[in-house]
Amino acid sequence: MTSKERAIADVNTDYLEKYGFHDPEEYLLRTPKGLSHEVVEMISRYKKEPGWMREIRHGALDIFLAKPMPTWIDPSMLAELRFDELYYYMKPLGKLTRDWDEVPERIKKTFDRLGVPEAERKFLAGVSAQYESEVVYHSFRADLEKQGVIFLDIDSGLKQYPEIIKKFFGSVVPAADNKFAALNTAVWSGGSFVYVPPGTKVEIPLQAYFRINSKNMGQFERTLIIADEGAFVHYIEGCTAPVYSSDSLHSGVIELIAMKGAHIRYSTIQNWSTNVFNLVTQRAKAYENAIVEWVDGNLGSKVTMKYPAVILAGEGAHGEVLSIAFAGNGQHQDAGAKMIHLAPNTTSRIISKSISKGQGRSSYRGLVKMTPGATGCKSHVECDALLIGAEARSDTYPTMEIAENDVSVEHEARVSKLADEQLFYLQSRGLSEDQARLMIVNGFIEPFVKELPMEYAVELNRLIELEMEDSVG
Amino acid sequence: MSTAQRTPVFSCEDLHVYVDEKEIVKGVSLEIYSGEKHALMGPNGSGKSTLAAALMGHPAYRVEGNILLGGEPIGDLPANERARRGMFLGFQYPVAVPGVSVASFLRAALSARRGKDVPVREFRALMDDAFKVLNMPRSFMARYLNDGFSGGEKKRLEILQMMILKPLFALLDETDSGLDIDALKVVSEGINRAAGSETGVLLVTHYQRILNYIAPDAVHVFMDGRVVRSGGPELALELEERGYDWLEPEAARAAGGAR
Ligand SMILES: Nc1ncnc2c1ncn2[C@@H]1O[C@H](COP(=O)(O)OP(=O)(O)O)[C@@H](O)[C@H]1O
Numbered sequence: 251m252t253s254k255e256r257a258i259a260d261v262n263t264d265y266l267e268k269y270g271f272h273d274p275e276e277y278l279l280r281t282p283k284g285l286s287h288e289v290v291e292m293i294s295r296y297k298k299e300p301g302w303m304r305e306i307r308h309g310a311l312d313i314f315l316a317k318p319m320p321t322w323i324d325p326s327m328l329a330e331l332r333f334d335e336l337y338y339y340m341k342p343l344g345k346l347t348r349d350w351d352e353v354p355e356r357i358k359k360t361f362d363r364l365g366v367p368e369a370e371r372k373f374l375a376g377v378s379a380q381y382e383s384e385v386v387y388h389s390f391r392a393d394l395e396k397q398g399v400i401f402l403d404i405d406s407g408l409k410q411y412p413e414i415i416k417k418f419f420g421s422v423v424p425a426a427d428n429k430f431a432a433l434n435t436a437v438w439s440g441g442s443f444v445y446v447p448p449g450t451k452v453e454i455p456l457q458a459y460f461r462i463n464s465k466n467m468g469q470f471e472r473t474l475i476i477a478d479e480g481a482f483v484h485y486i487e488g489c490t491a492p493v494y495s496s497d498s499l500h501s502g503v504i505e506l507i508a509m510k511g512a513h514i515r516y517s518t519i520q521n522w523s524t525n526v527f528n529l530v531t532q533r534a535k536a537y538e539n540a541i542v543e544w545v546d547g548n549l550g551s552k553v554t555m556k557y558p559a560v561i562l563a564g565e566g567a568h569g570e571v572l573s574i575a576f577a578g579n580g581q582h583q584d585a586g587a588k589m590i591h592l593a594p595n596t597t598s599r600i601i602s603k604s605i606s607k608g609q610g611r612s613s614y615r616g617l618v619k620m621t622p623g624a625t626g627c628k629s630h631v632e633c634d635a636l637l638i639g640a641e642a643r644s645d646t647y648p649t650m651e652i653a654e655n656d657v658s659v660e661h662e663a664r665v666s667k668l669a670d671e672q673l674f675y676l677q678s679r680g681l682s683e684d685q686a687r688l689m690i691v692n693g694f695i696e697p698f699v700k701e702l703p704m705e706y707a708v709e710l711n712r713l714i715e716l717e718m719e720d721s722v723g
Numbered sequence: 724m725s726t727a728q729r730t731p732v733f734s735c736e737d738l739h740v741y742v743d744e745k746e747i748v749k750g751v752s753l754e755i756y757s758g759e760k761h762a763l764m765g766p767n768g769s770g771k772s773t774l775a776a777a778l779m780g781h782p783a784y785r786v787e788g789n790i791l792l793g794g795e796p797i798g799d800l801p802a803n804e805r806a807r808r809g810m811f812l813g814f815q816y817p818v819a820v821p822g823v824s825v826a827s828f829l830r831a832a833l834s835a836r837r838g839k840d841v842p843v844r845e846f847r848a849l850m851d852d853a854f855k856v857l858n859m860p861r862s863f864m865a866r867y868l869n870d871g872f873s874g875g876e877k878k879r880l881e882i883l884q885m886m887i888l889k890p891l892f893a894l895l896d897e898t899d900s901g902l903d904i905d906a907l908k909v910v911s912e913g914i915n916r917a918a919g920s921e922t923g924v925l926l927v928t929h930y931q932r933i934l935n936y937i938a939p940d941a942v943h944v945f946m947d948g949r950v951v952r953s954g955g956p957e958l959a960l961e962l963e964e965r966g967y968d969w970l971e972p973e974a975a976r977a978a979g980g981a982r
């Protein structure tokens with residue numbers, strides 16, 4: 251191991267124990283290494299997709315090949331990402347089932363270890379578990395199904411509701427949006443499709459769990475959530491992957507559509523192993539008086555680039571991003587948010603918290619845009635960075651594009667170091683240095699944690715504890 | 724029982740404290756017995772807070788001389804270990820820790836002090852009592868530690884912590900400053916109760932006002948890093964009348980004697 255690899259391996263030592271195990275690679279089908287029109291064709295044919303979807307995929311691949319890598323970040327961040335070395339589609343053994351007992355033993359064990367079925371029994375209305383490229387287990391409460399709520403893996407969604415998918419797929423995140431959105435559109439597989447009928451409130455969260463098992467694997471889930479007029483839904487996603495020395499890529503696209511008066515909350519806790527490039531496009535469209543909230547926690551990964559966005563398209567719509575990122579040694583969390591105010595009297599709030607530890611680096615990259623005619627809009631942005639150790643780094647890149655006068659935009663940014671005086675105060679009450687440090691960090695993320703369902707709050711605090719246990723680099 | 728047969732709950736001997744290479748505390752010796760209340764009075768900038776923080780084990784200071792707690796040397800221990808053994812520092816400027824509730828902080832502190840987890844029910848009862856004595860609403864439990872607290876609220880919370888943690892020895896650094904008369908009374912009540920249950924107290928202050936409520940057993944005058952005179956409560960009154968200036972010659976003599 252080079253010293254850099256060691257530093258990376260060092261980041262989340264307990265990750266190995268809890269999430270870092272991997273199963274032997276067994277699969278029904280794997281496309282050849284690398285990316286080409288043949289690979290795209292194989293995926294689409296294997297899935298027996300309609301011709302229009304196949305065309306969308308091929309078109310997107312051309313866009314991907316033509317687009318340069320993102321220019322807004324330090325190119326060295328993505329230098330180690332080798333598109334030719336990855337497998338783009340891998341179908342695991344077994345078929346999609348609603349019956350937990352039918353899930354292949356090995357995969358079942360994996361999700362058991364990750365606590366997925368337990369979580370389902372306790373507090374979820376529906377669960378989807380994706381392994382490599384395909385959803386292997388999917389369950390959903392019958393009463394919600396009766397009310398007309400749709401919660402499917404998206405491949406099944408495409409088969410059963412092609413007209414809805416055709417109408418909305420790519421309507422919020424077009425393939426041409428960015429290189430990784432194009433990549434996802436070309437090779438997407440798995441993900442969720444959710445539709446909530448007018449006036450229906452799904453009070454208990456729906457959850458999807460994503461697991462990458464194989465080496466050099468690309469996971470490209472595609473999620474589409476539509477809340478019709480006055481509907482409510484809370485969707486939660488969690489992700490992990492084993493620790494390998496070679497890199498994997500996770501590049502999802504998530505599209506949310508909140509119709510008039512609808513409310514969608516999308517919560518993510520990602521805890522990738524430190525060899526995963528996590529490059530995700532999350533975007534929502536909010537119509538009149540709709541509310542969209544992204545609650546986004548990013549731990550682990552080698553590089554994360556993620557800027558959840560809300561397009562405030564109808565008058566009175568409200569968008570919110572509440573995010574935390576934890577960057578340990580060798581990690582770069584480039585996260586942020588975008589709020590695009592297209593309609594009058596729309597409001598948005600961004601609260602972004604980052605923790606950089608050791609040689610970790612986090613960046614906030616945000617955009618607030620108010621277009622001509624979007625009068626009476628309000629936006630409030632708060633970025634809070636906590637640095638632990640002298641080498642930790644944090645940067646803020648806020649962009650404001652304001653083309654209206656009658657608006658209010660506030661931006662606050664704070665960088666604090668974990669203060670010696672805070673440590674001493676807590677230590678003088680009997681807490682060890684580690685305990686004190688953990689308490690300060692937990693306090694720092696408390697505004698985020700209290701937005702999570704209890705089970706997730708507990709899990710997140712535990713993950714932060716693991717991150718904090720590693721020696722400061 | 725005569726003090727001759729007892730061990731002081733706290734003592735220090737010829738204590739010197741340096742910041743970088745600058746000497747701030749220049750040879751201090753004190754002995755405090757269980758249940759005693761001592762006042763350490765001195766002008767601003769004389770080094771009182773430095774002495775207090777160094778005794779608690781602040782890592783920024785280099786310390787020479789012995790510190791004993793319950794007869795055991797603690798000078799080499801980190802702050803948290805001193806706290807576990809029963810040393811307490813009431814801060815002149817308590818530090819805010821946003822996002823951490825008073826309750827979760829105090830429960831962790833008390834568990835550390837006892838070396839085992841405190842049952843929720845018992846903890847609640849202890850907190851209820853302490854809040855009552857200090858005339859603070861219970862809603863403070865859920866507030867973030869010292870975050871957005873007024874000066875007086877912070878000081879009350881320091882005393883509340885002392886009451887919950889039941890230290891052997893409490894250093895209270897200007898816990899009286901910035902308090903209105905009602906707050907001063909409840910804070911004094913907290914200190915008197917602690918001393919009544921065998922805690923030794925060293926109250927650092929530069930006003931004699933609080934001494935009307937806590938009746939100290941001894942008063943030490945502290946100037947330029949040294950105790951220049953020790954006496955009974957009457958010494959505090961004399962300071963109140965005459966200020967510190969009349970002790971300048973004594974301070975100079977102490978400085979000379981040390982050379
Ligand atoms: N960490 C430090 N760095 C530099 N100077 C310090 C530090 N701590 C205390 N001092 C100095 O020591 C002296 C005594 O300060 P302090 O102990 O706060 O006095 P008091 O509490 O009696 O008002 C002051 O001159 C102060 O500037």
Ligand SMILES: [Mg+2]
Nearest residue numbers: 771772815897
């Ligand atoms: Mg002071």
